[in-house]
Amino acid sequence: MKIVVCVNHVPDTATKVNISSDQKTIDKNGVTYVVNPYDEFAIEEALKTKEASDGEVVVLSLGPETNKETLRKALAMGADSAVLLKTDLALDSLSVAKALADEIKNQETELVFMGKQSVDYDSSIMGQLVATLLGYNIVSTATSFKLDGTKITAEREIEGGKETIETSLPAIVTAQKGLNEPRYASLKGIMTAKRKVIEEKEIQVTESIVDVLEMKKPKAKEAGKIVGEDASAVPELVRLLKEEAKVI
Amino acid sequence: MANKFIIFVEQRDGEIKKSSLEVLKKGGLLAVAMRADIEAVTIGNEISNLENTGRYGVSKITHLKNTELANYSVSAYTDLLVSFADESNANFFLFANTAMGKDLAPVLSVKLNSGIVVDCVELEETEGNLVATKPVYAGKALTIVKSNSEKNILTLRPNVFTIGEVSDAKAEVIVKDVEALNLSNKVISVSKAGGKLDVTEADIIVSGGRGLKAPENFGMIEELASLLGAANGASRAAVDAGWRPHSEQVGQTGKTVSPNLYIAVGISGAIQHLAGMQSSKYIVAINKDKDAPIFGVADYGIAGDAFEVIPALIEELKKN
Numbered sequence: 001m002k003i004v005v006c007v008n009h010v011p012d013t014a015t016k017v018n019i020s021s022d023q024k025t026i027d028k029n030g031v032t033y034v035v036n037p038y039d040e041f042a043i044e045e046a047l048k049t050k051e052a053s054d055g056e057v058v059v060l061s062l063g064p065e066t067n068k069e070t071l072r073k074a075l076a077m078g079a080d081s082a083v084l085l086k087t088d089l090a091l092d093s094l095s096v097a098k099a100l101a102d103e104i105k106n107q108e109t110e111l112v113f114m115g116k117q118s119v120d121y122d123s124s125i126m127g128q129l130v131a132t133l134l135g136y137n138i139v140s141t142a143t144s145f146k147l148d149g150t151k152i153t154a155e156r157e158i159e160g161g162k163e164t165i166e167t168s169l170p171a172i173v174t175a176q177k178g179l180n181e182p183r184y185a186s187l188k189g190i191m192t193a194k195r196k197v198i199e200e201k202e203i204q205v206t207e208s209i210v211d212v213l214e215m216k217k218p219k220a221k222e223a224g225k226i227v228g229e230d231a232s233a234v235p236e237l238v239r240l241l242k243e244e245a246k247v248i
Numbered sequence: 249m250a251n252k253f254i255i256f257v258e259q260r261d262g263e264i265k266k267s268s269l270e271v272l273k274k275g276g277l278l279a280v281a282m283r284a285d286i287e288a289v290t291i292g293n294e295i296s297n298l299e300n301t302g303r304y305g306v307s308k309i310t311h312l313k314n315t316e317l318a319n320y321s322v323s324a325y326t327d328l329l330v331s332f333a334d335e336s337n338a339n340f341f342l343f344a345n346t347a348m349g350k351d352l353a354p355v356l357s358v359k360l361n362s363g364i365v366v367d368c369v370e371l372e373e374t375e376g377n378l379v380a381t382k383p384v385y386a387g388k389a390l391t392i393v394k395s396n397s398e399k400n401i402l403t404l405r406p407n408v409f410t411i412g413e414v415s416d417a418k419a420e421v422i423v424k425d426v427e428a429l430n431l432s433n434k435v436i437s438v439s440k441a442g443g444k445l446d447v448t449e450a451d452i453i454v455s456g457g458r459g460l461k462a463p464e465n466f467g468m469i470e471e472l473a474s475l476l477g478a479a480n481g482a483s484r485a486a487v488d489a490g491w492r493p494h495s496e497q498v499g500q501t502g503k504t505v506s507p508n509l510y511i512a513v514g515i516s517g518a519i520q521h522l523a524g525m526q527s528s529k530y531i532v533a534i535n536k537d538k539d540a541p542i543f544g545v546a547d548y549g550i551a552g553d554a555f556e557v558i559p560a561l562i563e564e565l566k567k568n
């Protein structure tokens with residue numbers, strides 16, 4: 001079976017964010033980019049699924065030339081081939097979804113893994129959008145996944161518990177932490193990945209229906225008060241919480 | 249075209265979720281400001297107290313009912329919402345940004361060909377349209393966004409929009425028995441984490457980190473939480489060490505929370521942790537290192553040893 005994994009290239013979570021002069025995006029100067037953390041779980045699940053049956057794993061990313069770094073990491077982990085849908089434009093989620101869906105159709109696959117969320121715009125919607133565009137079933141934020149023939153059993157976290165879902169292929173599954181432990185790339189994997197060709201494709205750009213009018217920093221919180229340095233400060237803390245903050 | 253809002257009211261176990269009441273209230277206020285119509289819809293089997301939705305600003309709620317709908321099914325729920333939306337001709341659809349809302353809203357947006365903005369923390373009307381504020385980069389920046397579509401779906405972050413005063417109005421409840429459900433995707437069972445309050449739904453959270461040194465030391469964190477009626481949270485270090493379940497992790501790769509009060513104990517305040525909790529209304533930090541970054545966002549702090557401060561805090565709260 002052929003499995004597609006969609007991977008995004010995003011600023012490291014430790015990045016300090018500054019707004020660029022266009023007031024709509026972040027200043028990319030000095031920002032380190034990494035594989036979107038949730039996409040590592042998606043890659044791992046695809047590799048495990050491939051190893052349990054037979055088949056190949058294709059990784060797919062939409063974005064600028066630099067997204068190849070993330071595709072290469074996925075290849076180094078064990079993916080068989082990679083496709084870059086190349087664009088320098090900042091597209092809205094639906095436009096990205098349409099382009100990913102077109103390529104997934106082209107790949108003729110029945111099973112797609114994604115991360116549950118890109119840690120840039122934190123939208124958490126791509127899997128649902130692409131699945132609906134393709135008419136596939138969706139399991140979002142999965143913490144477990146089992147495939148038996150074409151039947152899928154998966155768990156997802158909900159508030160105060162988890163639910164078990166049953167559905168079937170064709171499907172898109174988005175990965176939440178807890179799904180698996182992503183493997184490290186082996187030295188051999190890294191070497192092989194270097195030699196692999198990343199296929200580049202053009203995309204058809206559709207008009208954005210959601211516009212970013214402005215990006216700004218949240219109001220900085222004023223540093224609060226250190227009430228004390230040991231247990232003797234406790235009565236004062238409780239008083240402040242009751243009388244000043246009125247939260248207990 | 250006149251504006252019309254539909255509020256999706258979420259139920260679990262036949263009970264309406266508090267986050268949906270927040271959405272009802274906010275939707276009600278927007279509808280008044282925009283002189284728009286508003287109605288609510290819910291899906292499930294037996295659901296209690298539906299008429300009470302009237303207290304938050306809707307006069308009518310439709311209950312799409314079937315025994316098979318007691319549990320969530322993204323396929324069945326979407327199909328029902330698509331027909332409901334088509335009949336009602338609404339242009340704004342509001343959901344709570346919960347596990348269910350996050351799953352459902354984007355699927356519906358494709359089916360209705362609408363714009364979607366998720367996880368809104370502010371929502372305002374401007375020139376007959378809605379402009380939303382959505383945190384990005386884990387809250388390190390905010391975007392102000394507008395959907396240019398005829399139809400718009402928005403999901404609202406729980407615990408941000410306050411319910412405030414409510415009226416004693418009752419909503420008209422219209423029960424519609426629905427059939428021929430598309431259950432291609434279906435929840436077959438739900439398990440609860442010991443009936444514990446989830447961090448995303450709690451008004452108060454007490455979180456512990458690596459500073460607590462060992463899993464058994466979370467006993468005092470749990471005791472403090474139960475005294476305050478709070479949920480237990482944790483840093484990633486505590487989760488990765490296996491001391492706490494992942495469902496408690498707060499932060500960029502855990503849950504985003506905005507309770508009234510967040511108490512961080514033995515947590516340094518790494519940027520990824522702050523990302524998940526800095527929008528809390530009040531933050532208390534207890535950390536023995538007075539230079540820990542958590543104090544930079546805390547309203548009140550005690551720069552002392554948690555093993556002395558927490559037992560004293562428990563004693564003090566018991567006194568009252």
Ligand SMILES: Cc1cc2nc3c(=O)[nH]c(=O)nc-3n(C[C@H](O)[C@H](O)[C@H](O)COP(=O)(O)OP(=O)(O)OC[C@H]3O[C@@H](n4cnc5c(N)ncnc54)[C@H](O)[C@@H]3O)c2cc1C
Pocket residue numbers: 013037456457458459460482483484485486497498499500501502503513514515516517518519520521524534535536537540552553554555
């Ligand atoms: C991709 C990525 C994603 C991440 N996502 C998250 C996330 O979602 N959530 C998250 O929390 N982290 C996340 N992290 C990890 C984050 O960077 C920190 O490593 C983590 O938050 C540290 O946890 P901590 O504060 O419990 O531990 P530490 O940083 O080790 O801090 C422990 C603190 O306890 C204090 N302390 C020690 N003893 C005592 C005592 N007796 N009394 C009082 N205080 C004491 C110390 O002074 C110290 O400040 C992520 C990291 C990466 C790379």
Ligand SMILES: Nc1ncnc2c1ncn2[C@@H]1O[C@H](COP(=O)(O)O)[C@@H](O)[C@H]1O
Pocket residue numbers: 006007008036038039042060061062063093096113114115116117118119121122123124125126127
């Ligand atoms: N530009 C992209 N290229 C490839 N995959 C993407 C892209 N953007 C998002 N995704 C996938 O969609 C998931 C959820 O992203 P989002 O809905 O943007 O938070 C990510 O974890 C990726 O798997």
